[in-house]
Amino acid sequence: MNRTQDEFVAARKPAWDELDSLLAKKSLLHKLPPVSISRAASLYREICADLMRARGAGFSGDVIDVLDSLSARACAALYSAPPARSAGLRALITTGFPTSVRRHARFMALAVVLFVLPGVLGFVGAVRSRGFAIQLMPESMVAQMEKSYSDLGHGRAETTDSMMASFYVYNNVGIAFRCFATGLLFGLGSMFFLVYNGLLIGVVAGAVTAAGHGRNLFTFMAGHGAFELTAIVISGAAGMVMGYALIDTGSRSRWDSLRAKARDLFCMIMGAALMLLIAAFIEGFWSPSSVQPVVKWVVASLLYVLVLSYLVFAGRHSSARPGR
C-alpha cells in the first residue's frame, strides 16, 4: 500500500481518465445512460478517496490539483441543480408571485405610500404652479409633455406603436429593476427611486393637467397604469424587503438572512417584470389607439380589478404550503 507518488499516479490514472471522459461527454450527467451514471458515481467516490490519500501522503501539488478539479466537476455533475422547467413559470404566475407579494404586505403598503404620496404632492404642486414643475424637470421636457398630450385620441401609426412599446419595455423594466437592485443598500435605493419616480409622474400629470389636457393624459395612462404602476411598486417593495433582510437579520448572518428571502425576491421581481411586459404592450398599442375614452375607462377599471384581485386572491388555496 505504501506506494510512491509516481506509482500511485500510474495505478490510479486510468480511473481518473475514465471519469474525466464521462464528464466531458455531457455536462449534464443525467443525460447519460444509467450504467454510465452509476459508474460515474462510484468513480467519484474512488477519486474522493484518492484525493484524501494524496493529501494525506503529501503528494505534489499537481496531483492534488488534478484530483481537486476532477472531484469538484464530478460533484457538480452528480449533485446538479434542479433543471429549469416550464412548469416553473406556471407556478410563478399562479402561486409564487402573488403569495410572495402578500407575504410582504407591509412593505407593499410602505411602497405604495412612498410612491403615491410624492406623486400626489408633485401633481398638486405642478397644477398650482408651473415654476414648481420646472424646478423638478427641464422646461423643454415639461413643454414637450404638454404638447404630446394636447391632441391624443387620433391614434398613432402602427409602426410608432411598436416603437413606443419597445421604448416602454426598455425604460420601464429598467426602472423597475434598478428600483429593486438598489434596495441592496439597506433599502435606501428602492425608497429613493420610489419617491423619485412617484414625484416625476405626479409632476408630469400635474403639468399636463395645468395645460388643460389632463383628461387626455389620464385616459391614456389609465389602461397600462394598472400593470405599470403596480409593478414599480412591487419592485420597490422587493428592494425594501431585501434591504430590511440585511438590517433585521434575526439570528442569522446578514447574507444568510437575505438568502432566506431569495425565493420571495425572485418571485416578486420576475412577476413585476412580466407585468411590465404586459404594460408595455398595452401602453404601446392600446393606450394610444383611437378607441372611445369611455371604453378605455371601462377597460382600465376592469384591468385594475383584475390586477388587484389577482394579487389578493391568486394562489390562496396553496398558500398554506410554505414557499420553498
Place this chain on the structure above:
Amino acid sequence: MLDNTVEVETPEHVRFRFRAAGPTRRAWAYLIDLLVRAGVLLVVEIVLLLATGQHLRSSGAVFNGGTLLALFLIEWGYFVAFEALWNGTTPGKRGLRLRVVKEGGYPLSFMDVVLRNLLRTADFLPVGYLLGVLVMTWDGRFARLGDRAAGTMVVIEDPVRVAPPIVLEPPPSEAEIESFPHRIVLPLPEREAIELLLRRRDLSPARRLELADMIAPTLQRRWGVRLDDPVRFLALVYHLAVGGAAPSRPREVPPTQIGDRP
C-alpha cells in the same frame, strides 16, 4: 499566505478546493462580454437597417423600436441567458476559463442566475463596478454583492494535469547509492522544492541546471556527497528518500489534460 482557494465540503465529507477568481480576471471576462454585446447590437442594427431599407439619419419607428428592444435584451438578458444555458459561463468567462457556481460547488439554478445578475446594478454603483470591487476585497471568495445575495462564486477552471514522473535515467549505479548515507530524511518543504524543479515541463534544460545548482550544494554539503550533475543529484536524492518510479522500466506517460473542456 495570500490565498484564493476556497474549500468546499460535500455531503460525503470530502473537502476539495476551488480557486476563486479575482477582480482582474473577471474584469477581462466582462470586457470580452461587453465587446460581444456591442457586436451583437451592431449586427442587429445592420440587419434592421437592411430590413427596413432606411438610412441612419431618417431612421424610422421600426428601426428605433428594434434597437430599443435589442438594447433591453442585451442589457438585462445577456448574462442571465448565457449563465442559465451554459451552466454558469458566458463567452467572456469561457475565454478566461471562469465559471459561476454555488458556494457549495454545485451548478447554478435559474433563480441564482437572475438574482446575481439583476443585482449587477447595485455592484455597478456609483460607477464602473466600484462598489462591487470594494466588496470583493472583503471576502475570500471575491464575491460581489450579487454573488453574496445569490450565494454564488466565480471559480477558475484552468486545465490541470499530472506532471510526468521523475525518472532516473540511467538507473542509479551501486557507487552512486553507496556514496549516500544509509537513510536519507528529506523534510517536506525540500521535497516539494525538488519535485517542483524536476517535474516541471516548462523549464529548459539549461534553466533547470541553473536552478538545481542553487539547491544542490546545500544538500551535498549536508550528506558529504559529491556529484557533478546537480539535476541528477537531486533526482537521486528524491529516489532514495521517497522512492520514485522503478527506473528499470522507463515509461512514457503522456501528459493527459484533465479539467479542460472545449
